[in-house]
Amino acid sequence: MVTGTTKAVRYDEFGGIDVLRIEEVDRPVPGAGQVLVQVRAAGINPGEAALRIGAMTHIFPSTFPSGQGSDLAGVVAEIGAGAGRFAPGDEVIGFSEKRSAQAELVLVDVTNLTPKPKNVPWEVAGALYIAGVTAWGAVHSVQLEQGETVVVSGAAGGVGSIAVQLARRAGATVIGLASERNHEWLRSHGVIPVAHGDGVTDRIKAAAPGAIHAFIDTYGDGYVELALGLGVAIDRIDTLIDFPAAARYGVKTEPGPHGRQGVEALAELARLIADGHLEVPIANVYPLTQVRQAYAELERRHTHGKIVLRP
Incomplete structure (x- = not known):
């Protein structure tokens, strides 16, 4: 087991982009059914900004310090017991349910990952799920x-x-x-x-x-x-x-499939991209340390496509 520290986005209170910071945290250790992913790209989404300002506490309560982010793509670094469908070095796409994707290393349930096709760029893969x-x-x-x-x-x-x-x-x-x-x-x-x-x-x-x-x-x-x-x-x-x-x-508010069906949809979308049948425009890519600038651009609501963080 590798020990040490790693970097992750954190905030301690609801607020604007100024509450965001990069913090040194303990290197996560995968438990049963978990995969530790070295993140190569993590998409950002309007819902994360809404969570950060406290606009969704009635649906998604927050505890502090809080991490941030769902979308991710990266390379498997370690696996826990029962996560043997992947191996260290595998390239994967997926999502975190723990608001933790905007980080260098992220623990992900093995059921929330699917293989990344080789010809899907990291930025596109990391921005794909939500x-x-x-x-x-x-x-x-x-x-x-x-x-x-x-x-x-x-x-x-x-x-x-x-x-x-x-x-x-x-x-x-x-x-x-x-x-x-x-x-x-x-x-x-x-x-x-x-x-x-x-x-x-x-x-x-x-x-x-x-x-x-x-x-x-x-x-x-x-x-x-x-x-x-x-x-x-x-x-x-x-x-x-x-x-x-x-x-x-009484109109619909359907956000898309979750769980296994969500991962199946993610895999289908990745195949469409790999085969040249779907384009995911990337508006901008920021280093993780510029997370505030990335969200400032997102919250102007005029981007063409996705904004991505690269650890």
């Missing part, structure tokens, strides 16, 4: 059929950029709401781009070839009401962020 599985779940939740039309808000963001591609693979016509600087990327992936802002409803109607059958909202800010105004059925609207509107109107 955004990818959430997008996968959203596309499945609105029950797209060949030839239908779906609108995706935040279509160039971390979840939206994956969701539009999965919706196209399902055979749908996809209208993506995004800033004009991201329209060429959307077009290159077979998506009809529409600028957000004043007049967006009229622009969506003008872009749609006919009826609008489904709506995936990754951004909030009134898009549930917009979808209802477009005539989309309640059970074919999925918002990933506007929970008050979902409670008011």
Whole structure:
């Protein structure tokens, strides 16, 4: 057993990015069913920022000091008893359920890992779980059929950029709401781009070839009401962020599969990337020591794709 210390993101109280720090912690030791992963890349997500400011304590209580992060990709460093499906040196993708992925070394339950295909870049692998599985779940939740039309808000963001591609693979016509600087990327992936802002409803109607059958909202800010105004059925609207509107109107808030099904979806997404059928745009990569700068960029909500930390 190797001993010593390692670096990890920590915070001791709810607050803005200034509460984040890098701390020397004891090197984790894998227990039964656990794998110690040397992290090569860890994605960051809006939900982690919400946890850090205390906005989700009614769902996910916090204790301090707290770590941060779910998404990760790395190399197996050690294995515990019963984790023999992996061996030291294996490259893996997965997630931590302990808010601990933003670190040099992370303990992960063996059931939360899947092999990383060799030709999937580290940054992409490390950013994949939350955004990818959430997008996968959203596309499945609105029950797209060949030839239908779906609108995706935040279509160039971390979840939206994956969701539009999965919706196209399902055979749908996809209208993506995004800033004009991201329209060429959307077009290159077979998506009809529409600028957000004043007049967006009229622009969506003008872009749609006919009826609008489904709506995936990754951004909030009134898009549930917009979808209802477009005539989309309640059970074919999925918002990933506007929970008050979902409670008011009864639309879906399906975040994607969890547990074994989540890992299976993760593995499927990784295969699509490896085969060249899915792109995960990477907006920026920061060293772990610049975690504050990474979250400052994330919280401006204008990134194209994912932001990643590299220990």
